[in-house]
Amino acid sequence: MASEAINSSQNIEDKWYRYWMENNYFHSEVDEREPYTIVIPPPNVTGILHMGHMLNNTIQDVLIRRARLQGKNACWVPGTDHASIATEAKVVAKLKEQGINKNDLTREEFLKHAWDWTHEYGGVILEQLKKLGCSCDWERTKFTLDAEMSESVIKTFVNLYNKGLIYRGYRMVNWDPEAKTTLSDEEVEYVEQNGKLYYINYKIEETNETLTVATTRPETILGDTAICINPNDERFAHLKGKKAIVPICNRVIPIIEDDYVDIEFGTGCLKVTPAHDMNDKALGDKHNLEVIDIFNEDATLNSFGMHYQGKDRFVVIEEISAELETLGCLQKTENYINKVGASERTKAVIEPRLSDQWFLKMEDMVKPALKAVLETQDIKLYPKKIENTYRHWLENIRDWNVSRQLWWGQQIPAYFYGDGKEDFVVAETKVEALKLANEKTKDGGLKIEDLKQDNDALDTWFSSWLWPISVFDGIRNPDNKEINYYYPTNDLVTGPDIIFFWVARMIFAGYEFRDKKPFNNVYFTGIVRDNEGRKMSKQLGNSPDALKLIEDYSADAVRAGMMLLSSGAGNDLLFDETKLQQGKAFKNKILNAYKLVSGWEVSETIEQPESSRIALEWYDSKFQSAFAEMEDHFSKYRLSDSLMTIYKLIWDDFCSWLLEMVKPGYQQPIDRKTFDAIIKAFENNLKVLHPFMPFLTEEIWHQISDRTKEEALIVSEYPSVKEINSEILSGFEIASEVISGIRTIRKEKNISFKETVKLSVVNNIDASTSFDSVIKKMGNVESLEYVSEKIDGALTFRVKSNEYFIPMEGTINIEEEIEKLTEELKYAEGFLKSIQGKLANERFVNNAPEKVVAIERQKEADALAKIETLKGSLEGLL
RNA sequence: GGGCGCAUAGCUCAGUUGGUUCAGAGCACCUCGUUUACACCGAGGGGGUCGGGGGUUCGAAUCCCUCUGCGCCCACCA
Numbered sequence: 001m002a003s004e005a006i007n008s009s010q011n012i013e014d015k016w017y018r019y020w021m022e023n024n025y026f027h028s029e030v031d032e033r034e035p036y037t038i039v040i041p042p043p044n045v046t047g048i049l050h051m052g053h054m055l056n057n058t059i060q061d062v063l064i065r066r067a068r069l070q071g072k073n074a075c076w077v078p079g080t081d082h083a084s085i086a087t088e089a090k091v092v093a094k095l096k097e098q099g100i101n102k103n104d105l106t107r108e109e110f111l112k113h114a115w116d117w118t119h120e121y122g123g124v125i126l127e128q129l130k131k132l133g134c135s136c137d138w139e140r141t142k143f144t145l146d147a148e149m150s151e152s153v154i155k156t157f158v159n160l161y162n163k164g165l166i167y168r169g170y171r172m173v174n175w176d177p178e179a180k181t182t183l184s185d186e187e188v189e190y191v192e193q194n195g196k197l198y199y200i201n202y203k204i205e206e207t208n209e210t211l212t213v214a215t216t217r218p219e220t221i222l223g224d225t226a227i228c229i230n231p232n233d234e235r236f237a238h239l240k241g242k243k244a245i246v247p248i249c250n251r252v253i254p255i256i257e258d259d260y261v262d263i264e265f266g267t268g269c270l271k272v273t274p275a276h277d278m279n280d281k282a283l284g285d286k287h288n289l290e291v292i293d294i295f296n297e298d299a300t301l302n303s304f305g306m307h308y309q310g311k312d313r314f315v316v317i318e319e320i321s322a323e324l325e326t327l328g329c330l331q332k333t334e335n336y337i338n339k340v341g342a343s344e345r346t347k348a349v350i351e352p353r354l355s356d357q358w359f360l361k362m363e364d365m366v367k368p369a370l371k372a373v374l375e376t377q378d379i380k381l382y383p384k385k386i387e388n389t390y391r392h393w394l395e396n397i398r399d400w401n402v403s404r405q406l407w408w409g410q411q412i413p414a415y416f417y418g419d420g421k422e423d424f425v426v427a428e429t430k431v432e433a434l435k436l437a438n439e440k441t442k443d444g445g446l447k448i449e450d451l452k453q454d455n456d457a458l459d460t461w462f463s464s465w466l467w468p469i470s471v472f473d474g475i476r477n478p479d480n481k482e483i484n485y486y487y488p489t490n491d492l493v494t495g496p497d498i499i500f501f502w503v504a505r506m507i508f509a510g511y512e513f514r515d516k517k518p519f520n521n522v523y524f525t526g527i528v529r530d531n532e533g534r535k536m537s538k539q540l541g542n543s544p545d546a547l548k549l550i551e552d553y554s555a556d557a558v559r560a561g562m563m564l565l566s567s568g569a570g571n572d573l574l575f576d577e578t579k580l581q582q583g584k585a586f587k588n589k590i591l592n593a594y595k596l597v598s599g600w601e602v603s604e605t606i607e608q609p610e611s612s613r614i615a616l617e618w619y620d621s622k623f624q625s626a627f628a629e630m631e632d633h634f635s636k637y638r639l640s641d642s643l644m645t646i647y648k649l650i651w652d653d654f655c656s657w658l659l660e661m662v663k664p665g666y667q668q669p670i671d672r673k674t675f676d677a678i679i680k681a682f683e684n685n686l687k688v689l690h691p692f693m694p695f696l697t698e699e700i701w702h703q704i705s706d707r708t709k710e711e712a713l714i715v716s717e718y719p720s721v722k723e724i725n726s727e728i729l730s731g732f733e734i735a736s737e738v739i740s741g742i743r744t745i746r747k748e749k750n751i752s753f754k755e756t757v758k759l760s761v762v763n764n765i766d767a768s769t770s771f772d773s774v775i776k777k778m779g780n781v782e783s784l785e786y787v788s789e790k791i792d793g794a795l796t797f798r799v800k801s802n803e804y805f806i807p808m809e810g811t812i813n814i815e816e817e818i819e820k821l822t823e824e825l826k827y828a829e830g831f832l833k834s835i836q837g838k839l840a841n842e843r844f845v846n847n848a849p850e851k852v853v854a855i856e857r858q859k860e861a862d863a864l865a866k867i868e869t870l871k872g873s874l875e876g877l878l
Numbered sequence: 879g880g881g882c883g884c885a886u887a888g889c890u891c892a893g894u895u896g897g898u899u900c901a902g903a904g905c906a907c908c909u910c911g912u913u914u915a916c917a918c919c920g921a922g923g924g925g926g927u928c929g930g931g932g933g934u935u936c937g938a939a940u941c942c943c944u945c946u947g948c949g950c951c952c953a954c955c956a
Contacts, residue, residue, distance in 0.1 A: 215956060264955095277954080277956080282954085339953095385883060388882050388883085392951075392952065393952075533949095568892090574890070576889090579904095582904080584918065585916095586918090592916035648904085747921070838937085841937090843935095844897095848936070848937080855898045858898085
């Protein structure tokens with residue numbers, strides 16, 4: 001039974017997805033309508049769908065489907081990212097399994113393997129997005145390594161180089177010894193590590209004394225080229241100008257002075273290793289020190305490592321400290337906690353390393369990007385608090401290292417023709433490069449085979465920062481009609497973890513290449529955590545299988561559950577399967593409502609009952625007010641609140657009230673007028689719910705009404721905000737309280753709902769009688785009378801200062817009634833007292849706004865009236 | 879070390895400029911109910927001194943100070 005239901009819901013979802021595709025509803029072409037554009041944050045081409053994707057893409061689909069219903073030309077561009085480091089690492093690992101070493105392959109051979117891998121696993125995730133119901137324009141699917149996309153990237157590089165914004169620099173970069181590539185600062189994460197602080201003795205050349213230096217990295221002493229002291233440190237004043245001897249290698253190095261050294265820390269002496277530390281490099285440059293690189297690219301020691309040559313740095317730490325101890329050079333070690341940079345991808349400890357890299361100047365790019373977000377608000381970030389993070393990063397930005405020592409990516413279009421530092425040209429093609437090279441050398445004798453292209457590839461983000469532009473071919477054909485129409489895009493939905501990698505850089509690119517922002521709004525999703533608040537990870541095994549969830553609960557239920565969970569932009573969400581159950585229950589509720597309505601027999605002859613007429617009129621206003629609320633939530637990107645508004649509207653107002661109010665008696669037909677109005681109301685519900693639960697709503701849409709003329713729900717017309725009849729809403733409020741009062745009495749007195757009751761009202765507040773027919777129906781009231789006198793021998797309840805009586809046969813428990821009345825009276829009097837206290841306070845009356853005082857006076861009057869009523873009733877009983 | 883943010887019912891969170899509707903929602907929980915769409919249901923109900931302390935004000939969940947406990951981002955102290 002259960003599996004049957006699951007299969008049928010899968011079948012239905014597949015059926016409608018096919019239907020939408022066959023009718024090309026997801027596809028967008030430039031036309032006269034207002035465009036609404038989203039570009040997908042391209043997932044890794046070889047990735048598989050995880051919870052984060054589900055959240056992120058559900059949000060995008062909700063936005064795009066709503067825009068489509070609003071009659072906008074909705075365009076959601078999908079695609080994948082080549083993810084250079086991650087993908088190359090996977091390919092290298094796979095080759096290794098097959099016994100193939102990357103270094104034994106040529107670039108071309110390796111790329112062949114990488115493409116094979118991509119074709120085998122690539123795009124799986126896009127198929128998974130279809131299961132989720134994502135209405136992307138699949139005809140526009142892009143991959144960041146597609147020929148046109150790569151061409152745009154290369155063109156951009158050349159353009160920036162020619163503008164003088166890209167330069168080549170010998171810099172200290174973050175080196176990942178495992179991937180054997182550099183990483184940008186953003187790709188390095190710092191982790192706390194229990195390490196040791198080693199106190200090492202260096203001999204002074206001129207005297208017999210020793211000097212102690214504290215370091216966390218004893219293995220790098222072989223690369224030491226100076227000892228640094230603070231010039232103001234009197235303890236070491238006598239060492240100025242002297243020289244020290246590095247243990248083991250016995251190199252003689254100068255003792256230099258710089259106030260960079262913290263007198264308080266360690267021993268107040270610092271060993272300087274310019275090749276392996278950013279600060280030491282700076283010191284080295286300042287004091288003209290020799291640079292000795294002791295590492296190979298995999299962080300084993302090279303020939304400068306002497307007898308440690310070929311050994312890994314971590315092995316050497318242990319061995320060298322032992323040797324130092326033997327030599328009597330190790331004074332002591334202390335436990336020390338420090339932060340070590342690690343590669344985000346490979347988790348390898350980063351080694352600072354000097355090398356030739358390509359950099360993009362950031363200084364001018366950040367200016368318009370700062371202005372757009374913080375000054376003009378041209379681009380809005382949700383949640384707003386993230387602007388602080390954005391500002392801080394942009395104001396402290398360093399030049400972007402765009403080169404990676406990888407093959408999987410766009411190869412840097414720099415061509416070398418000699419060994420000199422400046423012997424290169426940058427051009428889009430080799431032919432063009434040759435021309436430039438010959439111009440540059442003024443020689444003309446260079447041949448094409450004399451040019452050697454830079455081995456490095458570009459950082460992945462150097463292609464994805466162009467994404468909103470390049471997917472519309474706006475780099476190669478900057479004036480084409482698509483880019484002019486779809487760009488700037490409307491909303492970007494992404495995670496806060498890539499605000500620097502991607503979001504900020506897209507903003508740079510937007511202003512640099514289009515002189516326009518790339519998007520209007522950025523919605524930052526939270527991180528999906530488990531219900532204990534832990535990040536989902538493979539190691540913990542706490543990440544559910546996304547596709548399994550879709551199978552178990554249906555895509556609609558998963559989408560609704562995810563959206564109910566996500567409280568607001570930027571908030572993490574604690575994943576909990578009970579929310580998916582809630583989504584499924586909601587789906588079931590709607591199906592059952594449909595089952596009820598579709599089972600009604602419609603009569604063309606019977607009149608519409610008054611109760612149905614007024615109920616429908618009420619629902620019309622109720623819908624409008626809920627709709628207005630929803631729209632307001634949408635405008636603030638509070639999608640979860642928007643869904644909750646619809647949830648309550650459908651479950652409580654539509655199902656529990658409206659359908660019950662118009663429901664015909666057992667085996668009775670329903671009148672045509674009411675039936676048609678209910679169908680209309682149902683359809684409106686489906687429209688507003690469709691962005692969240694597309695399959696279910698489309699299914700019912702086609703069943704509920706003849707669709708030979710009207711099209712699919714996905715392209716139907718969204719409701720518009722209309723005026724709300726607030727009088728009818730407040731009238732209903734009172735009526736529902738009356739009904740609730742009757743139900744409470746039935747419950748207290750064990751009166752079955754099948755048994756009718758009589759109701760008499762003393763209408764002190766002159767309440768509207770419009771809903772009397774509804775009260776009768778919903779309360780199973782056989783007669784409703786307005787009376788001026790209290791009824792004896794009746795059960796009573798009050799709504800505001802109105803009194804309601806249900807006469808009872810037999811005796812009423814006077815004691816109980818008195819008790820109930822006394823309690824209500826006590827509460828009312830207490831309430832009155834607090835109001836009167838407020839009003840007696842001159843400072844309140846004088847200082848508070850008139851409106852507030854008036855409200856308090858109204859409360860006082862209401863309370864007095866209620867007390868009057870209660871007292872009257874009590875007297876009648878006593 | 880610097881910056882930002884959070885703390886409201888058992889859980890996840892709303893609460894816009896201090897004052898109708900300010901103590902709320904959903905879920906969970908409790909009671910009752912085999913009413914002819916639905917027990918994936920219906921009707922009721924309990925539950926919070928709004929993290930602690932102090933202050934401003936006629937009035938504070940809301941503004942200020944302080945303490946405590948979390949979270950995130952940034953940072954080269956060997």
